Amino acid sequence: MLENKTLLKIKDKKNLLAFSGGADSTALFFLLLKHNIPFDIAIVNYGVREQSKEEVAYAQELAKTHNLKCHIFNAPKIEQNFEAAAREIRYNFFEELILKYKYENLLTAHHLGDRFEWMLMQFCKGAGCAEIAGMQKEQNRGIYTLIRPLLHLDKKELLAYLHADEKIYFEDESNLDEDIKRNAFRHNYSLPLLEKYLGGIKKSFEYLDEDRSQLVEEIEIKTVEELAYFKSSQNRRADIFAIDKYLKSKLYMLSANERELLKTEITIVAGRKFLVVQDRGFVFIAPFLQEKAEMPHKFKEECRVLKIEPKLRPYLYKNQKAFLKVKELLATV
The missing domain is CATH 3.40.50.620 (HUPs)
Structure with a gap:
């Protein structure tokens, strides 16, 4: 059998x-x-x-x-x-x-x-x-x-x-x-x-x-600490499928409304648990931190220059390796 x-x-x-x-x-x-x-x-x-x-x-x-x-x-x-x-x-x-x-x-x-x-x-x-x-x-x-x-x-x-x-x-x-x-x-x-x-x-x-197998492009998702990231396939549906697959591995199921938002929005918060950012050819998925951390001027200035999504900054501030990876990727754009 x-x-x-x-x-x-x-x-x-x-x-x-x-x-x-x-x-x-x-x-x-x-x-x-x-x-x-x-x-x-x-x-x-x-x-x-x-x-x-x-x-x-x-x-x-x-x-x-x-x-x-x-x-x-x-x-x-x-x-x-x-x-x-x-x-x-x-x-x-x-x-x-x-x-x-x-x-x-x-x-x-x-x-x-x-x-x-x-x-x-x-x-x-x-x-x-x-x-x-x-x-x-x-x-x-x-x-x-x-x-x-x-x-x-x-x-x-x-x-x-x-x-x-x-x-x-x-x-x-x-x-x-x-x-x-x-x-x-x-x-x-x-x-x-x-x-x-x-x-x-x-x-x-x-x-x-x-x-x-013909329609869905397999996208390699990499991780640094709790930050997941991948290079966009330039096909929004394929990207959403990869996001959905990753979040399922984290035991979170995207709602129909969240799927729709991903088609048009650069940033969404999924279930108050995860932040998804589609930015300049990359997709970043991180835990969503609601608290407003006190961030030093130098860090805020680096984020401003690189135009890092404000909602992503609290997580990056608390996770230095993830911040360095995002800086590395966005600096190439």
Whole structure:
């Protein structure tokens, strides 16, 4: 079931599997074992369902049985915006483990249904080919590679595999809650369409991936401290796609309004967290600092001469290496 090209990328590597005990990650767990892929598992307990204790115990049991490490994180209580907060907690935990234990790949159990419902949600918000293509099988995130080995498989194929081998897995009741937008799309639109047109949908994603590779220029994003920067491609959509991709790696999703602003504005503040500056052929992305730091005259004069965006100056003042890099780049213009 796993593709050979994916197996070659994870064979003989240090892999960390994002595990939940649900059907998708359990199927991936046993498929990795079947192909003798080395990996450990990581699970987050959000403490909102009684069943989560059983899921953690199951993860520990599987790890012990197969001589794997099982990393567990008990998340603090989430007061609001559960999905976004849970995602941030989850990926922060994974990245801490990756740094500590030197994992090379993070494996997630996203499958075709996840990709299709995401595509439908983007399409309904307003999106181009690159956004509609959505999740990719492989994504370089700097210190590790995010790999989705199941992206070509439908949920019912995974369930058939689990049932054939009588594997234990858990059902998350929150997946039935249609007040959650993603669940509403899944039950009302993506699942019925996948049921009727699975072969055609698989083929369409193959075409989309081919088209995306031709349409979207891969832009190398460099970093100095927490400043990310790249040379503009002179194609605004390609630049926005690169900005979006980088911010996703920082667990921030651009809103539709922010995407629109990036088409016309030189500077935007995204989610009160990030500052994006498109200036004289370069794009800079930095943490947004709201406080007004006392900056010496010499620093302010250098910024004035180089015409550095005022909102970027507080961050640059506190981060000398980033300031030197911006000076170096803008001095060449």
